[in-house]
Amino acid sequence: MNEDVAFIQEQVDRHHVWFSESLPMIASENIISPLAREMLLVDFQDRYAEGLPGERYYQGNEFVDQVEVRVTELAKRLFRCRHADVRPISGTNANLAVLFALAEPSDTITSVALSDGAHISTAKFGAVGVRGLKTITYPFNTRDMNLDVDGTIKLLREVRPKIALFGQSVFLFPTPLKELRDTLQEIGSYVWYDGAHVLGLIAGGQFQDPLREGAEIITGSTHKTLPGPQHGILLAEPRDEKMEKKLLRAVFPGVVSNHHLHAMASLGITLAEHLEFGRAYAEQIMRNAKALGQALHERGLRVLCEHLGFTASHALAVDVTEHGGGAEVALNLERANIITNKNLLPTDTSPVRPSGIRLGSQELTRIGMRESDMQDVADLIARVVTKGEDPKKVARDVAAMRREFRSVHFCFEAGAAAHLRYRMTRPA
Ligand SMILES: *Cc1c(COP(=O)(O)O)cnc(C)c1O
Numbered sequence: 001m002n003e004d005v006a007f008i009q010e011q012v013d014r015h016h017v018w019f020s021e022s023l024p025m026i027a028s029e030n031i032i033s034p035l036a037r038e039m040l041l042v043d044f045q046d047r048y049a050e051g052l053p054g055e056r057y058y059q060g061n062e063f064v065d066q067v068e069v070r071v072t073e074l075a076k077r078l079f080r081c082r083h084a085d086v087r088p089i090s091g092t093n094a095n096l097a098v099l100f101a102l103a104e105p106s107d108t109i110t111s112v113a114l115s116d117g118a119h120i121s122t123a124k125f126g127a128v129g130v131r132g133l134k135t136i137t138y139p140f141n142t143r144d145m146n147l148d149v150d151g152t153i154k155l156l157r158e159v160r161p162k163i164a165l166f167g168q169s170v171f172l173f174p175t176p177l178k179e180l181r182d183t184l185q186e187i188g189s190y191v192w193y194d195g196a197h198v199l200g201l202i203a204g205g206q207f208q209d210p211l212r213e214g215a216e217i218i219t220g221s222t223h224k225t226l227p228g229p230q231h232g233i234l235l236a237e238p239r240d241e242k243m244e245k246k247l248l249r250a251v252f253p254g255v256v257s258n259h260h261l262h263a264m265a266s267l268g269i270t271l272a273e274h275l276e277f278g279r280a281y282a283e284q285i286m287r288n289a290k291a292l293g294q295a296l297h298e299r300g301l302r303v304l305c306e307h308l309g310f311t312a313s314h315a316l317a318v319d320v321t322e323h324g325g326g327a328e329v330a331l332n333l334e335r336a337n338i339i340t341n342k343n344l345l346p347t348d349t350s351p352v353r354p355s356g357i358r359l360g361s362q363e364l365t366r367i368g369m370r371e372s373d374m375q376d377v378a379d380l381i382a383r384v385v386t387k388g389e390d391p392k393k394v395a396r397d398v399a400a401m402r403r404e405f406r407s408v409h410f411c412f413e414a415g416a417a418a419h420l421r422y423r424m425t426r427p428a
Pocket of ligand 1: 028090091092093095118119121167168169194195196197220221222231232
């Protein structure tokens with residue numbers, strides 16, 4: 001065996017063992033179903049399909065086209081919208097497409113500030129900066145972890161942005177789109193909702209329904225609360241045919257050439273599964289997040305927004321300043337096989353010393369955990385964070401807990417030898 005190959009395989013094996021003994025709690029991650037994972041191995045991975053079904057630049061796309069048409073239909077059905085594009089290869093990539101389609105350099109975009117939980121793609125040094133836009137951020141109510149509605153209305157009237165962008169990566173509560181709707185219509189801004197984190201909740205009929213509340217475009221990653229392959233999606237209710245064409249052309253040839261056909265097929269399986277199980281999954285994610293927030297609070301951790309029930313999504317923000325700060329706490333939790341991330345909180349003054357950690361319930365829910373299990377998870381976290389127990393000791397109990405949660409829930413059953421079917425159609 002080649003030494004480099006063996007080395008890489010061994011690291012991946014070790015990663016698998018580690019994660020099978022861990023509590024995966026990063027709010028932007030998830031695991032795909034066995035049937036969706038199978039699609040990542042198929043021959044689509046080896047092919048090109050530039051453009052749209054029926055209008056390709058290469059031959060050989062007969063069945064790819066069939067799949068793409070169906071995946072697009074599934075997306076429209078799940079999100080109840082007229083326009084869906086399943087070609088963006090990530091959330092950031094979909095965001096770039098929207099910026100390319102609807103703005104010109106030096107136009108103004110309004111968005112949530114990074115320190116209030118927005119994603120880097122909305123920053124000067126991210127996708128918005130690539131398009132050369134001026135950014136202005138909304139006033140934010142840090143106690144409620146949400147937009148200050150009156151201040152935002154005032155700002156929108158003053159600035160009249162070309163694009164009004166909403167959505168966050170620390171996304172605890174629905175954006176008050178309905179309250180902003182009249183103002184946004186009056187000033188004529190494009191209303192864009194970055195739903196990367198909450199796409200699975202929205203598709204499950206929870207959290208909020210942006211396209212019915214005033215948003216015209218939703219972008220997102222398909223691998224956070226929507227438990228699909230690493231890919232992106234763009235959904236819209238275009239104002240007219242011209243806007244729809246602009247959105248299509250911004251994706252290809254704008255920001256994508258080939259669109260990772262295996263991931264697109266895998267996304268189709270995820271969408272079909274979410275149509276079947278998404279509601280139950282989203283409801284359980286939210287119940288678990290609230291239960292975990294309450295359980296951590298009872299164990300002395302400073303979970304934000306107690307007065308609002310901690311969260312209305314999959315995510316929790318915890319201020320761990322008094323336990324050493326976000327970086328140290330996240331590292332100690334990792335040693336205990338509890339995988340989280342340090343996170344800036346709105347009250348932070350230093351961008352390099354975040355005082356918080358962010359926790360997500362979506363993957364724990366995916367492997368079958370329910371409210372009562374959140375008590376055990378909170379115990380394990382508290383032993384590390386508030387009681388200062390040796391993380392290695394806690395790691396053993398984390399691994400023991402994980403033995404009861406081995407399978408992926410809220411998906412179709414895969415046949416035992418399913419993943420072999422496609423391998424056999426190709427020479428070894
Ligand atoms: C994760 C995230 C993205 C980017 O997603 P990728 O798929 O990683 O490119 C964009 N916007 C928000 C709000 C996010 O949280």
